[in-house]
Amino acid sequence: DAKTTQPNSMESNEEEPVHLPCNHSTISGTDYIHWYRQLPSQGPEYVIHGLTSNVNNRMASLAIAEDRKSSTLILHRATLRDAAVYYCILVQGAQKLVFGQGTRLTINP
């Protein structure tokens, strides 16, 4: 499984944008970049995914580098409810998801 690297933790303030980075230098051409987040004592929740082009949805935006070796999850206006562990995962087709350690995001009021 291709590996991703994320910072262990990040901190931001409420109502400010948050940029969560992910490095995946060994990504293959068929790997999709998926992002999930997990709140305490809950199962993970899908956030967004993409292949090459930047993606936007109601939760976040995904910016993918031109060489695809890195990506950034953007929360445009963080709220306290966005405090969670965020996982960046490379996924091939319908294959299994293998989780790394993720980034623990803290939001300050």
Place this chain on the structure above:
Amino acid sequence: GAVVSQHPSWVICKSGTSVKIECRSLDFQATTMFWYRQFPKQSLMLMATSNEGSKATYEQGVEKDKFLINHASLTLSTLTVTSAHPEDSSFYICSARVRGRNTEAFFGQGTRLTVV
């Protein structure tokens, strides 16, 4: 969006007994489901891939005789922890993906197992 439901949300059992956890896809068919376990302050660890109508595929180091997986229908997979011991206490999470390529994964709410 698609929903995956797990039952029970939490369970306490005595050492040596077996516990069954159910995972249902409520509004889609899931030919494949995935089972994870998660210890406190750690990430999710994939245990096995559950395939409808066939045997599950276990990850290296996961005892298939201890963690029995059954995927008898397109909407239900079960994980049975047999002869549970305190070290099996963990947060168990199932996941399913809608059939087709490039789709997101949906996760159950998790089951907190405590073996006493």
